[in-house]
Amino acid sequence: MKHSPFFLKLRVIMFSLTTIICLVWAILLSCVLFIRWDLSSSAERSFVTLFLVIDAMTTIILPVLLLVKFRTWLDGARLLFLLTCHLGLAASFAAWTPTISCPDDTPDDHGVCQLLNVYIIMASWVPPFLLITYGCCLATYTWRYASRPRGELPSADEEAGLATPSLWGAGASQDPSYSNSLASRHLSRSDDLNEDDVRRDSSRKSRLEKRLPNHLFGGF
Secondary structure: OOOOHHHHHHHHHHHHHHHHHHHHHHHHHHHHHHHOOOOOOHHHHHHHHHHHHHHHHHHHHHHHHHHOOOOHHHHHHHHHHHHHHHHHHHHHHHHHHHHOOOOOOOHHHHHHHHHHHHHHHHHHOHHHHHHHHHHHHHHHHHHHHHOOOHHHOOOHHHHHHHHOOOHHHHHHHHOOHHHHHHHHHHHHHHHHHHHHHHHHHHHHHHHHHOOOOHHHHOOO
């Protein structure tokens, strides 16, 4: 099944962009988790760890989808799985943020904690937005492809016949008189062969019917 080159290019762009963003975000979250491990609360550490796992998983799944053969159902299933993970975690963190306790040792630590939480909330919605955008493009493309009349899509036998036509079919399709000329040539050749056969038979009979000389019968 042949797919649209424009859609395949758009798919590569969206997957590559989402993979790069998730990879960069996973690296930044690893740094935040390492630096602020002692300063952050257990709930914040748990959310950051989950974000790190989901972003790392996204950077693996999307390139694998680019390497394998494109199938709409496969893209749809993986997309639904990633959207469920990203949207669920982003919504949970946004709802849980007001209850996360930041350290009150110094005003700077408290401000940095709140700022990091805001940045995490903003960044957590970027991959779902890209995935939803691609999901809309995939649904539109699948709907348009499925709405085509079946007659417009040539079968495999028709494509093979169009790609490698026979000599007789090619000549007949190009010139209607081509088949007539071939038939007349075939008939003329058969007539010539029949005449040659008749001549050979007549010459063979004449040789057999020719009488032998009388001196050969003198002893009898």
